[in-house]
Structures are given as structure tokens and as C-alpha cells.
Amino acid sequence: MMRYHDKVLPVLVTTDTVVVGGGTAGVAAAYAAAERNRVLVIEKNTLLTGTQANALVTPMMPSHAKRLSFNRELLHRLDRYVGTPTGPVGDGTARWFNPEAIARVTEMMLQERGVEILYDARVIDAVVADGVITALVVQAFNQTFAVTAQNYVDASGDAWLARLVGIPTVSGDDGKHSALSLRMEVGGVDIPTLKAWCGTQQYVFSDLAGDDRYFEFVSVPEEARTGDVWRVFQAGVAAGELTVDDVRYIQGFTMPGKPGVMAFNNPQLPNRFAPDDPLQMAAAVAFAHGMQDRLVDFLRRRIPGFDHAFLAKRATMLGIRESYRIQGLYVMQDDDYGNRAKFADGIARGDWFVDIHTDVEDKTRPAYRSLYPNHEYYEVPYRALVTREIANYIAAGRHISASFVMQSSIRIQTTAEDMGEAAGLACCEALAQGVALNRLDGAALKKKLASRWAHYQPTD
Numbered sequence: 001m002m003r004y005h006d007k008v009l010p011v012l013v014t015t016d017t018v019v020v021g022g023g024t025a026g027v028a029a030a031y032a033a034a035e036r037n038r039v040l041v042i043e044k045n046t047l048l049t050g051t052q053a054n055a056l057v058t059p060m061m062p063s064h065a066k067r068l069s070f071n072r073e074l075l076h077r078l079d080r081y082v083g084t085p086t087g088p089v090g091d092g093t094a095r096w097f098n099p100e101a102i103a104r105v106t107e108m109m110l111q112e113r114g115v116e117i118l119y120d121a122r123v124i125d126a127v128v129a130d131g132v133i134t135a136l137v138v139q140a141f142n143q144t145f146a147v148t149a150q151n152y153v154d155a156s157g158d159a160w161l162a163r164l165v166g167i168p169t170v171s172g173d174d175g176k177h178s179a180l181s182l183r184m185e186v187g188g189v190d191i192p193t194l195k196a197w198c199g200t201q202q203y204v205f206s207d208l209a210g211d212d213r214y215f216e217f218v219s220v221p222e223e224a225r226t227g228d229v230w231r232v233f234q235a236g237v238a239a240g241e242l243t244v245d246d247v248r249y250i251q252g253f254t255m256p257g258k259p260g261v262m263a264f265n266n267p268q269l270p271n272r273f274a275p276d277d278p279l280q281m282a283a284a285v286a287f288a289h290g291m292q293d294r295l296v297d298f299l300r301r302r303i304p305g306f307d308h309a310f311l312a313k314r315a316t317m318l319g320i321r322e323s324y325r326i327q328g329l330y331v332m333q334d335d336d337y338g339n340r341a342k343f344a345d346g347i348a349r350g351d352w353f354v355d356i357h358t359d360v361e362d363k364t365r366p367a368y369r370s371l372y373p374n375h376e377y378y379e380v381p382y383r384a385l386v387t388r389e390i391a392n393y394i395a396a397g398r399h400i401s402a403s404f405v406m407q408s409s410i411r412i413q414t415t416a417e418d419m420g421e422a423a424g425l426a427c428c429e430a431l432a433q434g435v436a437l438n439r440l441d442g443a444a445l446k447k448k449l450a451s452r453w454a455h456y457q458p459t460d
């Protein structure tokens with residue numbers, strides 16, 4: 001039992017490591033921490049992998065960089081579980097998956113390592129004494145209780161635990177934010193017919209054009225690769241069938257194991273909906289539902305291949321590209337991107353471009369528009385995950401300590417997974433050495449990770 005204000009709460013779990021948020025980074029953190037620690041994951045949805053399974057964000061964007069072991073194990077397991085590869089052999093291609101499969105596969109991976117998973121569970125408060133988190137207050141299903149641990153991984157995506165315990169955070173960029181999206185899946189798509197039609201619209205097909213299992217349909221006004229496809233959507237705006245907001249960004253991906261279903265990286269909401277205002281986020285959800293209806297209706301009537309299409313699924317989680325970022329021992333800077341920065345305590349890698357989704361592009365910024373060439377990468381330093389204020393806290397995911405520009409690159413799924421794995425291993429090391437997470441030797445951790453970096457080979 002634990003005293004909490006004027007109440008007494010049962011302590012449901014006492015463990016080594018608690019991971020707040022079983023999302024993209026959180027599952028990797030739990031998997032790695034469970035190598036040597038007892039681990040509890042607290043997840044507010046009933047599917048793991050967060051943005052991937054619940055905001056329907058797929059595929060993993062391409063990377064030429066080597067990855068830590070969680071990512072490779074996950075891809076192998078997905079290949080086997082789905083029966084269709086996550087993509088062709090070779091690095092630098094996206095890794096394609098479907099939401100149900102990635103959630104189930106990670107669930108099995110964690111269960112096999114003995115990780116306890118609390119679903120439908122929300123961390124609602126934290127207790128701190130002398131710069132150390134001593135307990136979390138959790139509401140799960142229909143109960144409120146406490147959990148305690150030695151170390152706490154904040155994998156909430158929104159720096160939620162950081163904000164509960166008084167770690168300083170920043171949000172957006174001078175009041176501006178990256179756009180929110182509420183993704184959707186569209187079923188009943190005739191991919192060969194859609195591709196044939198795209199071929200008549202000067203569409204620039206990706207390298208994978210020959211394989212219907214990996215097809216990307218994209219329409220962004222005046223972007224060369226979309227050929228004349230974007231003009232068809234503009235005609236929809238002119239005819240009053242769509243709005244300017246509806247057509248700003250349209251991008252659909254096929255998914256292994258779900259033939260005839262495309263995951264759309266839209267509707268993308270106008271920037272006026274801010275990810276740090278609950279009322280605006282609630283309004284955004286309803287606004288996006290209307291956009292989804294209009295878009296599916298338009299696709300069905302105007303784009304060959306969608307004639308028999310239907311809205312198969314609305315995302316149940318708002319797609320948030322950035323919200324809050326912690327202020328850690330090191331704040332990653334814009335220049336770290338351009339310089340391909342390396343650090344003595346570099347524990348994760350990124351090579352995705354600066355990818356800020358906005359209504360109007362900011363031309364004053366340096367434009368980084370493509371992946372680094374030749375397997376180049378920048379590193380994320382361990383110090384960007386830990387803070388001065390709280391000894392047993394570590395962050396992993398899109399809310400680590402980084403500038404707004406840098407965040408738009410580090411948020412990519414593979415980098416988030418690497419950060420999670422490093423954070424999980426850090427928890428093991430901290431406990432074994434009897435050292436606080438914010439005093440752990442990041443350079444030594446980097447050395448421990450050295451043998452885990454490799455390119456994914458589907459045929460391993």
C-alpha cells in the first residue's frame with residue numbers, strides 16, 4: 001500500500017524497470033531491458049507499438065544505416081508471421097508491415113522475455129523524492145493503483161513522464177508545430193488498375209514498381225514524382241468535391257498480408273490544430289473524420305482502381321509528429337544533422353531527412369530533402385536521453401532532447417527503435433553497476449552496443 005494525497009493506493013507491481021508507453025521505442029526498450037531486468041510496460045491502448053499500430057503509421061522509412069538488434073529481430077519475425085517479406089533484399093528500402101501484425105509480433109516477443117504488459121493503462125501521476133521517481137500512479141481498466149521500480153523509461157512520445165516529474169520541456173518551434181494526421185486504411189483497391197492509370201498520368205514509379213505488394217501512391221501539389229495525379233485532386237477542389245486541406249498531402253502504401261488494402265498517410269490536418277491543446281486535438285479528430293469521408297468518396301468516383309474501395313479503418317490514435325521534447329544533458333542541434341554529428345556516447349543512428357510537415361514550407365531553413373548517401377549517419381548521444389533533474393529517468397522516442405528541426409529526423413521509426421534498445425540496455429547497466437541513469441557512462445554504453453549494429457538481411 002502507498003499513501004497518495006488523502007488516499008491509500010495498492011502497489012500492484014514492484015519491478016526493476018517500468019516502461020511508460022508500449023510504442024515504437026517503448027517495445028524496443030522493454031525487449032532490451034528484459035535481457036537482465038524484470039520489466040513492466042504500461043500502455044494506454046490495447047495494441048503495442050503505439051503510432052505504428054494505433055495511428056496506422058506504416059512503413060518504416062528507408063535507411064542506409066545499420067540498426068540495433070531489436071529492429072532486425074522484429075523484421076525477421078514479421079516476415080515469418082505475415083508470410084510476405086517486409087520488403088526486398090537490400091538496404092535503403094522501406095520496411096513494409098501491417099499494424100495488426102507488428103502489434104502481435106512485438107507482444108509475443110515481449111511475452112517470451114517475461115515482460116509484463118499492462119494494457120488500457122494510463123500513467124496519471126508520478127511521485128518524486130530527492131530527484132528520484134519512487135512510484136507511478138496508474139489507472140488500468142477499472143482500477144487505480146501504484147507501481148514502483150528502480151528505473152523509469154519515458155517512451156510516451158509526448159514527454160509525459162518528464163512533464164509529470166518536473167523535467168523542463170519545449171514544444172513546437174516559435175508556436176509552430178508539425179502537422180497532425182489521422183490516418184486511414186482503404187480496402188477494396190485494385191492495385192494493378194491503379195498502377196496502370198498512374199502510368200497514364202506521367203507518374204514516377206519507385207524502384208519497386210514491378211511488385212504490386214510494395215506500391216506507393218502519392219499526390220502532392222506540383223511535386224514532380226506525382227506526375228499529373230495531383231491535378232486530378234486539384235480538379236476535385238475546383239469542383240467543390242474536396243478542400244484545399246484535403247489535397248495538401250496524399251500518400252497511400254500497400255501492406256504485406258493485407259492485399260487490396262492501402263494505408264494512407266493522410267488526411268493531414270491544417271497546422272492550426274496544435275498538438276499541445278487538448279480541445280484543438282479533439283476538434284482535429286472530428287475534422288479529420290470529415291476529410292476521410294470526402295477523400296474516400298472522391299477516390300471511389302474519380303480514380304481508377306478505387307471503384308469498389310471503402311474506408312476499412314480510421315486510426316484510433318491521432319498521428320502526432322512532434323509535441324513536447326525534454327531538455328536533457330545535451331540538446332541535439334540543427335547543425336548536428338548537416339554535420340552528421342558523431343559523439344563519444346552516440347547510442348542511436350539516423351539518416352532520414354529533415355521532414356517537417358507544414359501548410360506552407362519555411363524557405364528560410366536549410367532544406368535537407370533526401371537520405372544521406374553512402375551509408376552516412378548522425379548519432380544520437382546518450383546525454384539527449386537523460387536529464388539533470390531526475391536520476392532514474394531516461395527518455396526514448398520522438399520526445400528526446402533535440403531542436404525542432406532535428407526532431408523531424410530522429411522521430412523516424414528505426415531511430416526510435418534504436419533509442420529504445422539503448423535505453424533498455426542502459427537500465428540493465430545502471431542497475432548492475434548501482435549507478436543512476438543520468439550518471440551512467442554513455443561512452444561505455446556505446447562500446448557495449450558495438451556488436452549489435454548490422455544491416456538487416458531478410459535471408460539471415
Ligand SMILES: Cc1cc2nc3c(=O)[nH]c(=O)nc-3n(C[C@H](O)[C@H](O)[C@H](O)COP(=O)(O)OP(=O)(O)OC[C@H]3O[C@@H](n4cnc5c(N)ncnc54)[C@H](O)[C@@H]3O)c2cc1C
Binds near residue numbers: 061
Ligand atoms: C502521421 C505520421 C506519419 C509518419 N510516417 C512515418 C513513416 O512513414 N515511417 C516512419 O518510419 N516514421 C513515420 N512517422 C514517425 C514515427 O512513426 C513516429 O515518430 C514514431 O513511431 C514515434 O515513436 P515513439 O515511440 O516516440 O512514440 P509512439 O509510437 O507514439 O509511442 C508512445 C506510446 O506511449 C503511449 N502513452 C502515451 N502516454 C501514455 C500514458 N500516460 N500512459 C500509458 N501509455 C502512454 C501511447 O499510447 C503510445 O503507445 C510518422 C509519424 C506520424 C505521426
